[in-house]
Amino acid sequence: MKFAIDCRNLVKTYAAKPPVQAVRGIDLQVEYGECFGVLGPNGAGKTTTIEILEGLLSATSGDVQVLGCTWERDSAEIRQRIGVSLQETVLSDDLTVAETVRLFRSFYRRALPVEQALSRVSLQEKAHARVNKLSGGQKQRLAVACAIVSEPELLFLDEPTTGLDPTSRREVWEIIRQLRANGRTILLTTHYMDEAQRLCDRVAIFDEGRVIALDTPDQLIRSLGGDQVVRFSFARRQDPQQHLSPDATFLDRLRGMPTVSHVESVSDRVQLTCQQFPVVVTVLIEFLHQHDYVLSDLSTREATLDDVFIHLTGKRLEGSAA
Amino acid sequence: MEKSSRNPSANRASSETELLVTSVTEPVKSWPIGVLVRTRLIEFSRRPAAVFWTYVFPLVMMFILGSAFRSQGESPSQVGILLGSQAEVLKQKLQSSPDLVVAVVDLEDGLRRLRAGRLAVLIRESARTNRGTETFPFELIYDPQRIGARTAELLVQRQLRISEGVPESYQFHRVPYSEPGGRYIDFLVPGLIGMVLLGGGLWGVGYAIVDMRIRKLLKRFLATPMRKSDFLLGIVFSRMMFVIPQIAVIMLASYLGFSVTNHGSWFEFALLVLLGGLQFAGVGLLIASRAKTMETMSGLINLAMLPMWTLSGIFFSYENFPELIQWPIRLLPLTPLLDTLRGVMLDGNSLTQHPIELALILSWTVGTFGLALWLFRWTDGQ
Ligand SMILES: Nc1ncnc2c1ncn2[C@@H]1O[C@H](COP(=O)(O)OP(=O)(O)OP(=O)(O)O)[C@@H](O)[C@H]1O
Ligand SMILES: [Mg+2]
Numbered sequence: 001m002k003f004a005i006d007c008r009n010l011v012k013t014y015a016a017k018p019p020v021q022a023v024r025g026i027d028l029q030v031e032y033g034e035c036f037g038v039l040g041p042n043g044a045g046k047t048t049t050i051e052i053l054e055g056l057l058s059a060t061s062g063d064v065q066v067l068g069c070t071w072e073r074d075s076a077e078i079r080q081r082i083g084v085s086l087q088e089t090v091l092s093d094d095l096t097v098a099e100t101v102r103l104f105r106s107f108y109r110r111a112l113p114v115e116q117a118l119s120r121v122s123l124q125e126k127a128h129a130r131v132n133k134l135s136g137g138q139k140q141r142l143a144v145a146c147a148i149v150s151e152p153e154l155l156f157l158d159e160p161t162t163g164l165d166p167t168s169r170r171e172v173w174e175i176i177r178q179l180r181a182n183g184r185t186i187l188l189t190t191h192y193m194d195e196a197q198r199l200c201d202r203v204a205i206f207d208e209g210r211v212i213a214l215d216t217p218d219q220l221i222r223s224l225g226g227d228q229v230v231r232f233s234f235a236r237r238q239d240p241q242q243h244l245s246p247d248a249t250f251l252d253r254l255r256g257m258p259t260v261s262h263v264e265s266v267s268d269r270v271q272l273t274c275q276q277f278p279v280v281v282t283v284l285i286e287f288l289h290q291h292d293y294v295l296s297d298l299s300t301r302e303a304t305l306d307d308v309f310i311h312l313t314g315k316r317l318e319g320s321a322a
Numbered sequence: 323m324e325k326s327s328r329n330p331s332a333n334r335a336s337s338e339t340e341l342l343v344t345s346v347t348e349p350v351k352s353w354p355i356g357v358l359v360r361t362r363l364i365e366f367s368r369r370p371a372a373v374f375w376t377y378v379f380p381l382v383m384m385f386i387l388g389s390a391f392r393s394q395g396e397s398p399s400q401v402g403i404l405l406g407s408q409a410e411v412l413k414q415k416l417q418s419s420p421d422l423v424v425a426v427v428d429l430e431d432g433l434r435r436l437r438a439g440r441l442a443v444l445i446r447e448s449a450r451t452n453r454g455t456e457t458f459p460f461e462l463i464y465d466p467q468r469i470g471a472r473t474a475e476l477l478v479q480r481q482l483r484i485s486e487g488v489p490e491s492y493q494f495h496r497v498p499y500s501e502p503g504g505r506y507i508d509f510l511v512p513g514l515i516g517m518v519l520l521g522g523g524l525w526g527v528g529y530a531i532v533d534m535r536i537r538k539l540l541k542r543f544l545a546t547p548m549r550k551s552d553f554l555l556g557i558v559f560s561r562m563m564f565v566i567p568q569i570a571v572i573m574l575a576s577y578l579g580f581s582v583t584n585h586g587s588w589f590e591f592a593l594l595v596l597l598g599g600l601q602f603a604g605v606g607l608l609i610a611s612r613a614k615t616m617e618t619m620s621g622l623i624n625l626a627m628l629p630m631w632t633l634s635g636i637f638f639s640y641e642n643f644p645e646l647i648q649w650p651i652r653l654l655p656l657t658p659l660l661d662t663l664r665g666v667m668l669d670g671n672s673l674t675q676h677p678i679e680l681a682l683i684l685s686w687t688v689g690t691f692g693l694a695l696w697l698f699r700w701t702d703g704q
Contacts, residue, residue, distance in 0.1 A: 107543075
């Protein structure tokens with residue numbers, strides 16, 4: 001009973017031509033009361049993993065324990081104690097919001113009154129509206145209401161904010177924070193680094209069916225060896241509008257600068273990760289000056305999980321700001 | 323150090339034009355309608371279920387039905403002769419025609435068969451004459467609205483003219499048989515009730531389930547402690563709730579419009595309707611147990627419905643079909659239901675007079691439910 005979710009060496013191969021190795025040996029231990037994020041690009045195996053944990057798919061191999069129980073022995077017990085929101089359920093258009101929640105509520109031994117479940121997701125005003133009259137964000141909140149109506153100890157949310165506008169995303173985040181504050185254990189998947197960073201106590205980064213990093217968001221960022229990202233372009237002094245692309249020697253010089261841990265360039269834009277950006281910028285300007293160049297663009301920001309992902313895989317996550 | 327450009331037009335002459343090459347556009351030569359049509363065809367061809375139900379299934383049906391009826395030609399007309407001094411003689415004369423199947427019957431049996439559509443006409447000896455025309459010494463009792471009655475009359479007439487050597491002008495005295503219970507409409511209403519139960523079970527239950535499977539709602543339900551049997555019973559019971567008003571409306575309208583009524587026990591009638599509804603809910607459940615797309619579902623529903631529509635006797639009695647295919651017809655789920663419904667409604671039979679039909683209905687119900695529960699898939703995956 002140590003972990004809310006304990007999953008060891010999980011493998012899932014879909015029978016297809018050719019077979020798809022969607023999950024290739026995943027270990028996850030989610031603690032009670034934790035909000036755990038699974039982060040990764042399309043096809044990384046997030047949905048496959050979460051649906052195995054939810055008891056909806058069978059694993060090819062591996063051990064899964066949920067709330068100290070296994071799906072083979074205690075499926076009825078687990079289902080009473082978890083709440084689920086799938087990536088792509090289409091709720092019945094012609095029911096009202098309240099009717100939908102009432103339906104899901106009827107399946108459990110104990111559950112919240114319909115009004116309370118709706119007020120948790122701020123949908124009281126829409127209680128009598130038809131589902132097909134809801135906005136995308138409201139539908140998503142309704143899906144969350146159906147997932148939490150039984151006051152589950154463990155909540156699975158598969159991409160709860162994908163496709164939502166920034167305001168709706170914030171509303172869903174607020175609901176998740178509330179649940180977390182009430183001591184629920186939450187496992188959520190997302191494409192959005194910022195979402196994981198804001199909501200999750202710990203994050204596992206998935207890529208191609210494997211966990212390529214697992215830690216708190218802060219630790220992951222620190223593991224980059226820096227937490228500042230400096231981005232700049234440069235040009236010849238005589239022609240400051242004409243940005244230039246760096247060559248290999250130039251990039252090597254950058255890597256040699258104090259506290260710099262990672263350097264990359266995309267055509268004429270150079271990005272480096274460092275710990276002390278004032279020092280780096282000073283050295284950089286000096287260096288450019290010696291070679292008769294000038295900075296034509298400069299920005300710095302805190303490093304994010306995005307940078308971690310790019311660093312680990314050389315790929316960019318879709319859906320997050322470049 | 324390489325130069326790169328944010329503003330290509332200002333820098334066309336520079337030596338780094340390769341960088342730009344990748345982003346040069348070219349004229350689009352394809353024709354939008356052509357591409358759209360092609361895309362649709364590709365989509366279609368990649369759905370084997372759609373291809374099967376659109377192209378293969380009609381052919382399969384054609385061959386099955388075509389070969390079932392091929393050697394038979396047009397089916398002969400069923401003619402009854404009422405017991406009487408000349409009955410056997412008349413039977414001999416008529417039987418020499420290959421187009422007539424003749425049986426000697428008593429009045430009660432004859433009228434019952436006429437009502438059930440198992441006889442097209444009933445012939446009775448008579449001395450009555452039609453004023454002004456020469457007539458046969460026979461009366462023809464038949465329902466003018468029933469399909470095949472007129473054909474049977476003409477066939478009997480032709481055969482008698484040949485055997486008696488009488489002129490063209492000889493006619494029958496016709497007795498339209500249209501008291502309530504014996505008309506075509508009385509035959510048709512039980513057929514329509516069966517048809518509604520069939521369609522309702524297959525579409526109402528089957529379609530609803532596949533729709534929920536496609537919307538991943540079944541999967542979502544599976545993630546709750548909902549008992550699977552509760553879900554399936556809920557679907558079936560709600561279907562039965564629709565059945566009751568549906569049938570009530572048909573009965574009321576046919577009573578008001580045509581004075582059609584039930585000659586048997588109303589309790590047994592209601593029981594039979596519920597049994598029929600349950601039976602087709604089972605068939606619907608079975609068909610929906612694995613289907614993942616609407617095309618498959620529609621195809622399977624048509625596959626199940628078509629033989630019953632055409633063979634089980636909704637619009638005309640299946641006893642007109644060749645003997646050889648009558649026994650498989652009797653095994654289809656709709657046939658015993660219609661036979662029993664007509665027995666109750668037209669002849670006032672009690673259910674105990676239809677033990678074989680009831681046994682068939684119950685076997686279909688239990689069999690389809692059992693098989694459906696065993697095959698049922700909640701998700702479309704693995
Ligand atoms: N039923 C299936 N049959 C065959 N392959 C499948 C099936 N479901 C998923 N896959 C494959 O398994 C891999 C992982 O899919 P999964 O849905 O787990 O990814 P995901 O991380 O949830 O992606 P997304 O962010 O797009 O939701 C993908 O390559 C996908 O194509
Ligand atoms: Mg997914």
